[in-house]
Structures are given as structure tokens and as C-alpha cells.
Amino acid sequence: MRSWFQFFATILTLSALVSPATGQTMAFQNVSWSPRLLATGSPALFKVEVQGSPSALHGQWMGHEIVFFPDGPHVWYGLAGIDVEAKPGNYKLELAATLPDGKLVHEERAVIVEPAKYKTETLRVPDRFVQPDAETLRRIDSDKQIKKTAFAHEIAEPEWSGKFVAPIDSSVSEGFGTRRTFNGKLASIHRGLDYHAKPGSPVTAANSGQVVLARELFYEGNCVIIDHGQQFMTLYMHLSKLEVSEGERVEKGQQVGLSGATGRATGPHLHLAVRWQGAYLDPAQLLALPLPNLPPAVSSKRGAP
Ligand SMILES: [Zn+2]
Structure with missing residues (x-):
């Protein structure tokens, strides 16, 4: 079954449209993604090669909108992902290219999402983190609103460029996706x-973007959230010190704070x-993902007020 869809994902498509207004031919030539095998919790970089020069390319997948950006006239990229709790299965990727005269060309691809296996562990933390009192519950609720506002931040163009880099010069102590029991x-x-x-x-920005949250929260402790564009965000938690402010633009590798043990740690x-549009993705897989450098057309729009 899987090989059938892999075959589907790489064959040339037959769909083509000649716009009467411009005489321009538009065809989807190839749709691919990396990593090649997508599983729950994976980030996903979609690459769409087209014949012709659409003015925009949008995708719908797993209930999310994917905005593609061009890298040259015929190659478009969209960075997305699959939530760790998503149901494995076959999800249709729907693509719509807008021609310069406004006409739309559609294309569909089947994309398989495999189940991923994550381990289980038991932890102990102070009881107040497991059974918060009334005052703490109010604090948690107010944090929720603050995070909701930060997560709703919108930047139309990608601000990341090239690979995401590790935010600290250290080794991993716990992987992504572990199912945890706190105090039983x-x-x-x-x-x-x-x-x-x-x-x-020192803790540094994994890629360029805008700081949408930099403050102390109950569970996260001192926390920094960076929007890399299109609600693709990285979050840095339990910091002892914040060194950036909300609204500030940061470059890849720029120091955003110092590590610590604040919050539920x-x-x-x-x-x-x-985090991508509400879905939590495996950072290790994102750091391993080869990503294109942004073309000047996209990066030149940066720095706008
Ligand atoms: Zn953690």
C-alpha cells in the first residue's frame, strides 16, 4: 500500500491549464516532501515543482492551511508538520495555484502519516504542579490567555532561512513524545x-523570527516564544534569565536567555x-531537516515595521 502512494507522490502529474487571458500554461510537475516517511510528530517540508509561474500557491492538509513560498520561478516550499496526537492515516494534500490573471489550478496528492512509537515514564514534581490551588488555577488560566494571544500572532512570510540549529551546546536528556505520569x-x-x-x-534562537512571548509563566517558567513566520514557532522554557523582549526581531543563533529550572521542572x-498552527512537532526531527535558504525576494520583506 505504502509503495503505491510513494509512487503517486513522485510521478509527473497530468493536470495542466492554459489561461485564455495570459496564454500561460500551468502544470504541477512534482510534489514531494521530507522526511520521506512522515509519522505523528514529524515536521514536513513540502516541495512543489510547477511548470509556469503562479503568483501564489496554497495548500490544505490535515485541517491546516499551508502557505507556500517560491524559491525561483518553478519551485515552491511549504513548512508544515503533524501533531504528536494526530491519527495516523491517509491525508489528502490539496494544492491550489493562482495564475497571474487570478485563475486557480487545483491538484491533490495522497500523503500517508505513519504511527510513531514513543516511550512512557513516571515523574515526581512538587504537588502544587499536580494539584494547583485556586489562586494557582487563576494564574494558569491567565497564562493560557497570554499564550493564546502569542500563538495567534501572524507573519505572512517565512522568517526562517536554512536549517534550524540547536539552541544550546549540550546533549539531549529526554526525547520528544514520551507519555508521562506526574506523581502517579x-x-x-x-x-x-x-x-x-x-x-x-546561553540559549540561542534556533532560527530567525520575531519574539511573540518573553515572560514568566507557571508551568513553563521564564519562557521565550519565537514566531518564524506562518505560525511556525519555537519555545524555550525554564530559563533563569530572559534577554529578549516581546516584539523584538531575532536572528538565528542570537542569545535569547540563560537556561535554568523555573516553572514545572x-x-x-x-x-x-x-509548534506549527497548534500542532506540536519533534524538535530533533526539525533540526535534522535540510531546509532551503530563503530567496532574496522573501527576505527583503523582512524588517518592515
Ligand atoms: Zn521537557
């Missing part, structure tokens, strides 16, 4: 990647999370 009561999924981090270690470490 509260079950949750580890929606990030933990690094060993001595308190006060069993000890000093850095928790890195990757």
Missing part, C-alpha cells in the same frame, strides 16, 4: 526536547518545543 496522577505527553543544561548556559534543563 496526571498524564501528559512530552511535547518537546530536553537538553542537559547547567544553570546559566524536575531540575535544571532546557525544554525546546516546536
